[in-house]
Amino acid sequence: MSRVYLVGAGPGDPDLITVKGLKAIQKADVILYDRLINDELLSHAPNYAELVYCGKSPNQHSLTQEKINDLLCFYASQGKVVTRLKGGDPFIFGRGGEEAEVLAKRGIPFEIVPGITSGSAAPAYAGIPLTHRNYSSSVAFVSGVTKTGEELDKYWEHLAKGVDTLCVYMGVKNLPDICEQLIRHGRNPSTPIALVHWGTTESQQTVTGTLETIIEKASKMKNPSMIIIGEVVTLREKLQWFEQLNVEPLDQEHAIVG
Structure with missing residues (x-):
């Protein structure tokens, strides 16, 4: 059953990921991850998981926020488990609220997994x-x-x-x-x-x-x-x-x- 997890990956130290956040990585079919997450966390993804980089740096975005929103909905519509891996906490300057709004509007099941904010x-x-x-x-x-x-x-x-x-x-x-x-x-x-x-x-x-x-x-x-x-x-x-x-x-x- 499709579901999107909006996960806070923590501030940088990979050991500061929450247990629930780690589980969301381990069960994901697709992971959309940001620039500030520690790459070590991706090693816990299944071998079959598709990894999509969505990093943003000052004045340079690999994907627009609108495109990220569309990808979350696209993969979920295929019946996949999608983990959106965000630095820090998704609801503290992480645009997690914007992504959750889009998912809610389209009737896509989702969960918020808080993280330790920087x-x-x-x-x-x-x-x-x-x-x-x-x-x-x-x-x-x-x-x-x-x-x-x-x-x-x-x-x-x-x-x-x-x-x-x-x-x-x-x-x-x-x-x-x-x-x-x-x-x-x-x-x-x-x-x-x-x-x-x-x-x-x-x-x-x-x-x-x-x-x-x-x-x-x-x-x-x-x-x-x-x-x-x-x-x-x-x-x-x-x-x-x-x-x-x-x-x-x-x-x-x-x-x-x-």
Whole structure:
């Protein structure tokens, strides 16, 4: 019986896939996968499974979102089990909601399999808790592709004054504007900020600074990078662990996906 699984593959470390997500890979007839998923996950697909790359990078899409929607429906209409493998969580800046809408409209059975989003995982691997009793009681996940129009000032004022910790997706290109807007709308220029590149992977790199110093410090940082803004960033000095690992990972021999 045909079914589409919209699966969050997690932030990069293949061992952070959920058990249900792994099962959806293992039973798939077709897998449509994104750029930011770890290729190791594809090794768990059946030998007969068709693998379709749907990667998107800034200013370059291998397939349009409309084409991806059509492919999901096309393969499902053939009676196949389709797994749509998306980086992070499908419902957090993953366009999973748009794909689910199309499937629902066409009466195609589907399931949502949540994943660990990079907005929480990258800070954790960098030693930055998003909330802390002494530093932050609120957190917001926002897009670095900022809103335009007459509501722009209200948008930035809310982010600058109304939330303790900001996690910004897709914001590297607009980092200067993000810092400028936050300062202009009331955020202290000395507010700590961190950029975590390829969080949870062996390529992870972290740069820290303040809203007024980070642009120069992070001049060589590229996508994909998470931006974390708030006093919790100062805890990295005590809590950073992943980039300092010099022992075998806990799950070296017993990993679910190993």
